[in-house]
Amino acid sequence: MSLRAPGRQTSPATAAETDTDAWIRVAGLDKTYKARRSEPTVALQGIDLSVRRGEFVSVVGPSGCGKTTMLKILAGLVSRTAGDVQIAGNDVNGPLPEIGMVFQAATLLPWRTVRQNVLVPVEVQGLDKEKYGARADELLEMVGLGEFADSYPYELSGGMQQRAGICRALVHDPAVLLMDEPFGALDAMTREYMNVELLRIWQQSGKTVVLVTHSIPEAVFLSDRVVVLSARPGRIAEIVDVELDRPRDLSVMASDRAGVYVERIRRHFNATSVID
Numbered sequence: 001m002s003l004r005a006p007g008r009q010t011s012p013a014t015a016a017e018t019d020t021d022a023w024i025r026v027a028g029l030d031k032t033y034k035a036r037r038s039e040p041t042v043a044l045q046g047i048d049l050s051v052r053r054g055e056f057v058s059v060v061g062p063s064g065c066g067k068t069t070m071l072k073i074l075a076g077l078v079s080r081t082a083g084d085v086q087i088a089g090n091d092v093n094g095p096l097p098e099i100g101m102v103f104q105a106a107t108l109l110p111w112r113t114v115r116q117n118v119l120v121p122v123e124v125q126g127l128d129k130e131k132y133g134a135r136a137d138e139l140l141e142m143v144g145l146g147e148f149a150d151s152y153p154y155e156l157s158g159g160m161q162q163r164a165g166i167c168r169a170l171v172h173d174p175a176v177l178l179m180d181e182p183f184g185a186l187d188a189m190t191r192e193y194m195n196v197e198l199l200r201i202w203q204q205s206g207k208t209v210v211l212v213t214h215s216i217p218e219a220v221f222l223s224d225r226v227v228v229l230s231a232r233p234g235r236i237a238e239i240v241d242v243e244l245d246r247p248r249d250l251s252v253m254a255s256d257r258a259g260v261y262v263e264r265i266r267r268h269f270n271a272t273s274v275i276d
């Protein structure tokens, strides 16, 4: 598996992407939320994006610019107003088994053990419990939660719960992992640790990842490409290729080269649309 996207400095915001090997393909995506008693909200406008298999792409943008909307449309959880969305060759018109989703909060079911929580997608999709049970155990080992398989969520720290949430998203071996600000509620040190963990999981699993984050340094540290959305209605302002060597460790985050990317992305945001 290639861990790096083939080099391209930046993609013009307006050009429709034409990659033939796109694993996620979004073309002409618009989303307007219609409300009965208020004006419609145009959340996304004219989004064109292709993501290659195995690529790690982050989406950043000011609060309310449509990041979560975009991810939920990819996940088949929100309908689109216009445009085409395909994942692994399938039109997205509802949740696909090819998708694993990690939410802002771990959203583990408190009455189920960690292992039982991880197995929820297996039950929902009616998959072989024995086969995927073994996979759940492997994943829990991989994220350092092997010993906590029979624990309940309240016995885990926030970071451990998010790791369990990641296992749950990966258990049915989806082609694509969609992550909506998964580490936003964690303290800074746990967040850095989770970033390193996520890179390790990504490298081992070879999944295609789309991550929404409010943190530009996090996006730069993790990604092959960073998609910068404008303020609402969200349009693609720039797609930045992050050409930092892999594997990356935390020293990369503090490096001058990473800083150049961070500054380049940050200049899209002014004081009224603060992201850290």
Ligand SMILES: Nc1ncnc2c1ncn2[C@@H]1O[C@H](COP(=O)(O)OP(=O)(O)OP(=O)(O)O)[C@@H](O)[C@H]1O
Binding pocket: 033, 034, 041, 043, 061, 062, 063, 064, 065, 066, 067, 068, 069, 070, 232
């Ligand atoms: N179900 C909904 N009905 C109506 N409007 C909605 C709905 N969901 C989101 N919106 C609106 O769409 C716009 C985009 O919301 P979205 O949550 O996608 O933004 P975001 O970039 O993820 O925001 P944040 O960074 O603050 O999490 C916002 O103006 C929001 O109020």
